Every structure is written in structure tokens, then in C-alpha cells.
Amino acid sequence: MVLKLYARKFVSGGTAIVALVLAEKQIPFELIEIDLPTNQNKTPEHLVRHPFGQIPCIDDDGFVLYESRAICRYLCDKYPDQGTQGLYPTGLKERALVEQGASVELTDFIPYVLQVFRELYLKPSHGQQTDQAVVDQALAELYKKLDVYEVILGKTKYLAGDEFTLADLFHLLAAPRLADLGVDIWSERGPNVQRWWKDISTRPAWLKLRAEGVTETTTTN
Ligand SMILES: N[C@@H](CCC(=O)N[C@@H](CS)C(=O)NCC(=O)O)C(=O)O
Structure with a gap:
């Protein structure tokens, strides 16, 4: 049975990285659209799939999984031999380096992006005022972290070595939000x-996804 992706067509947040892994790995999937404005993510049916009432999540022949980064890892492990190779290497040290970079994304990068997103988007859309001081502070902290990225990326092409991996790909989660x-x-x-960001944000699969939205493919090409 073809893998089901519960998400939106709109490329953003966790959906963005799961859809990108599906595209990079050329994995057929069916898109089941979950509409957030009408709270389809909070129905009892969806809460069985995702107890936090969020998207994305997948149903792979009865195996249900949520949390976008966990889904990406699962897909790479399940389909090692198709599509883009090396996203989630299996060698002990290579994988440890990917996990190191992935932890950096989760603890040193995305929290600051989410603070900015909360102030500039979520608060105004709930009638609350943006606190510009919080935005400035979050960006200042983020830039200090990116100065460390500058050192790392002076030694290797990508965050976990000289190959594009999930450690880099996870950073694209933030890109549509910041751009919007x-x-x-x-x-x-x-x-x-700058070189690294240009490289990862102009990958053909990513540009196609951004241009077309999440588009299911139910057969292998
Ligand atoms: N950590 C989760 C975050 C998922 C998440 O925040 N999803 C958002 C859409 S991008 C959502 O479902 N928001 C609705 C809600 O939280 O009620 C992941 O990476 O999958």
C-alpha cells in the first residue's frame, strides 16, 4: 500500500522537510490534506494518528509516525538504495556526525527562528502585538550561532562532512517561514x-517543491 502523508499542500515547517525527503528519495506517496484553519488536525480521527494534533504524520502500511525529523530518518533508513544517497549514512561515525549536526539544528538554530516567527506572525495573527525587542534578541543570538556555523563550514562543505545530509536538510524547515x-x-x-545556504536552498527537488507545493506521486517514475 502506498505511503500516506497527512499534511498540507503548502510547503512549510515539518511538512517541508518530510516532503523534501520523499522527493529526494523518490518515494511514492498519497497526500491526505489536513486543513489547519478548520481544525481538521484536532479531530478524534487525526488525534489517533498524532496525539498532539499536528501535521505532518505518515501511515506506512499501518505503521503510523509523527515528528517530521523522525519521519525523515525513517524514510531514509527504509529506502537506502533509491534516490539521493547518503542523506542518513549508516557508518557509525558518519551517522554520529549527522546526529551532531541535527542536534545543532534542533537546539541552536530552530528555537531562535521560532521565536521570530511567534513574534512576527503568530502573535499578530491572534491580535497581539509584536515585541520587537524579543525579535532583535532572538536574531542577535541566532547570528552568534551562525558565526559558529561559519567556522564549521570553513572546514567541510556541509555540516556533517562533504556530503549533503539530513543535518543540512533539516535547516530548510525554517526557510519558507522566514521567506514569507x-x-x-x-x-x-x-x-x-552564504555558500552553504545557497547550495542547500537551490537543490532542484527543493525548488520544485517550493514552486509546486506538496504534490503526491503514487507511482515510481
Ligand atoms: N515538532 C513537530 C512540529 C509540528 C508542527 O508544529 N506542526 C504545525 C504545522 S507546521 C501544526 O500542526 N500546527 C497546528 C497545531 O499545533 O495545532 C514536527 O516537526 O513534526
Whole structure:
């Protein structure tokens, strides 16, 4: 049975990275659209799939999984020999380096992006006022972290070595949100960070996804 992706067509957040792994790995899937504005993510039926009432989640022939980064890892492990290779290497040290980079994304990168997103998007859309001081502080902290990325990326092409891996790919989760808010965190960063960001954010599969939205493919090409 073809894998079911419960998500939105709109490329954003966790859906963005899961859809990108599906595209990079050329995995057929059916898109079951969950509409957030009408709270389809909070129905009893969806809460069985995702107890936090969120998207994305998958149903792979009865195996249900939520949390976008966990889904990406699962898909890479399940389909090692198709599509883009090396996203989640199996060698002990290679994988440890990917997990190191993935932890950095989760603890040193995305929390600051989410603070900015909360202030500039979520609060205004709930009638609350943006606290510009919080935005400025979050961006200042983020830039200090990206200065460290600059050092790392001066030594290797990507975060976990010289191959594109999930450690890099997970950073794309933030990209649509920042772009939609008109927040450019990249262009004044160091040359290595700029080179890396340009490289990962212009991958053909990512550009196609951004242009077309999440588009299911139920057969292998
Ligand atoms: N940590 C989760 C976050 C999922 C998440 O925040 N999903 C958002 C959409 S991008 C959502 O479902 N929001 C609705 C809600 O939380 O009620 C993941 O990476 O999958």
C-alpha cells in the first residue's frame, strides 16, 4: 500500500522537510490534506494518528509516525538504495556526525527562528502585538550561532562532512517561514554560511517543491 502523508499542500515547517525527503528519495506517496484553519488536525480521527494534533504524520502500511525529523530518518533508513544517497549514512561515525549536526539544528538554530516567527506572525495573527525587542534578541543570538556555523563550514562543505545530509536538510524547515515574513538571516553572514545556504536552498527537488507545493506521486517514475 502506498505511503500516506497527512499534511498540507503548502510547503512549510515539518511538512517541508518530510516532503523534501520523499522527493529526494523518490518515494511514492498519497497526500491526505489536513486543513489547519478548520481544525481538521484536532479531530478524534487525526488525534489517533498524532496525539498532539499536528501535521505532518505518515501511515506506512499501518505503521503510523509523527515528528517530521523522525519521519525523515525513517524514510531514509527504509529506502537506502533509491534516490539521493547518503542523506542518513549508516557508518557509525558518519551517522554520529549527522546526529551532531541535527542536534545543532534542533537546539541552536530552530528555537531562535521560532521565536521570530511567534513574534512576527503568530502573535499578530491572534491580535497581539509584536515585541520587537524579543525579535532583535532572538536574531542577535541566532547570528552568534551562525558565526559558529561559519567556522564549521570553513572546514567541510556541509555540516556533517562533504556530503549533503539530513543535518543540512533539516535547516530548510525554517526557510519558507522566514521567506514569507521577509526576514533574511543569510545575506549578511560569512561567506561559508552564504555558500552553504545557497547550495542547500537551490537543490532542484527543493525548488520544485517550493514552486509546486506538496504534490503526491503514487507511482515510481
Ligand atoms: N515538532 C513537530 C512540529 C509540528 C508542527 O508544529 N506542526 C504545525 C504545522 S507546521 C501544526 O500542526 N500546527 C497546528 C497545531 O499545533 O495545532 C514536527 O516537526 O513534526
